[in-house]
Amino acid sequence: MREAYHDQLEQLADQLADMTGMVAEAMQNATAALLQADLGLAEQVISGDQKVDDVRSSIEEQAYALLALQAPVATDLRTVLAVIHAAESVERMGDLALHVAKAARRRHPASALPEDVQPYFTEMGQIAVKLANEAASIIREKDVDRARSLEDEDDAMDDIHRHLFSVIMDKEWQHGVPAAVDVTLLGRFYERFGDHAVSVAKRTVFVVTGRMPGYGGDDNL
Numbered sequence: 530m531r532e533a534y535h536d537q538l539e540q541l542a543d544q545l546a547d548m549t550g551m552v553a554e555a556m557q558n559a560t561a562a563l564l565q566a567d568l569g570l571a572e573q574v575i576s577g578d579q580k581v582d583d584v585r586s587s588i589e590e591q592a593y594a595l596l597a598l599q600a601p602v603a604t605d606l607r608t609v610l611a612v613i614h615a616a617e618s619v620e621r622m623g624d625l626a627l628h629v630a631k632a633a634r635r636r637h638p639a640s641a642l643p644e645d646v647q648p649y650f651t652e653m654g655q656i657a658v659k660l661a662n663e664a665a666s667i668i669r670e671k672d673v674d675r676a677r678s679l680e681d682e683d684d685a686m687d688d689i690h691r692h693l694f695s696v697i698m699d700k701e702w703q704h705g706v707p708a709a710v711d712v713t714l715l716g717r718f719y720e721r722f723g724d725h726a727v728s729v730a731k732r733t734v735f736v737v738t739g740r741m742p743g744y745g746g747d748d749n750l
Contacts, residue, residue, distance in 0.1 A: 538605060541591055541612050546668040548584045548619050549729065553661030555581070555626035556722060560654030562633040563715070564647055566640045574630035581623035588616045604736070611732040615668075618725040618732075622661060625722045632715055641711050643704045646696060649689050653719040656686045660726035667730050673737050676730035686723040690716050 555574050562570035592613045599605075632641045642650055660682060667676045693716045696702070697709040 535605075537591070537595060538608050541588060541595075542608070542668055544584060544588050544591075545612050545615055545619065546665045548581060548588070548616065549622075549661055549665035549668060549726075551577075551581055551584070552619055552622040552626055553658050553665065555623055556629070556654065556661065557658045559626045559629035559633070560650065560657070562630055563641055564651060564654075566633065566637055568634060568637045571630040571634040571637070574626055575634065578623055578627045581620060585616045585620040589613060592616075607736050611736045615729045615732040618728045622722050622725045625718045625725070628718050629715060632711060636711070641715070643708050643712075646693065646712055649693060649696075650715065650719070653686060653689050653716070656682065656689075657719050657722045657726075660686070660723050664726045664729045667733050671733055671737050673734050676733045679730040680727050683723040683727050686720055690720040 555577060558570045559574045561567060562574065592609050595609050635641070640647075660679065663675065663679055663682070666672070667679070693712055697712055702709065
């Protein structure tokens with residue numbers, strides 16, 4: 530029975546990793562939709578968000594069932610609790626990719642971004658996808674060292690996000706207030722996506738060590 534129980538724990542972790550991979554793909558497609566004004570890709574991300582929500586619901590149901598039926602302690606309890614919290618963060622990552630896709634759809638057939646800021650969002654999109662894929666691998670492998678290094682990779686996202694403010698506040702900004710608002714909101718979506726990826730990695734450190742590292746963002750959207 531205990532062997533079956535630990536198999537269930539591993540399945541939970543695998544599902545969480547799969548879910549994290551799903552939001553990585555969603556952000557990749559959302560970024561392409563944003564940069565290319567691709568309505569088809571935007572709609573694909575928007576319609577696919579429900580699948581992410583469904584996986585999160587399934588993970589939570591299984592996790593709470595394990596809590597009720599198995600009364601786990603120590604490492605097993607940490608695993609179940611970490612999965613519950615991490616699934617929430619991953620769902621929010623999916624929501625952030627959804628927001629990006631909706632911005633692309635809202636401005637279609639025009640681009641939601643002025644051409645001169647597109648390179649920044651190309652880089653932010655690449656970082657976001659890398660962080661999510663790294664988080665998925667960290668979950669599968671319970672790699673504490675990689676989890677702890679993820680914040681360093683997220684620093685690059687934060688740097689670009691901060692730089693965007695100087696760009697839109699510069700007296701040379703020629704694109705008006707609506708474009709500045711779009712850039713501000715979209716930059717925030719990417720920055721928060723990265724923070725949630727770090728939060729997910731932090732949960733893995735908690736599972737392995739029993740201690741929550743004091744780094745990364747928080748769990749707020």
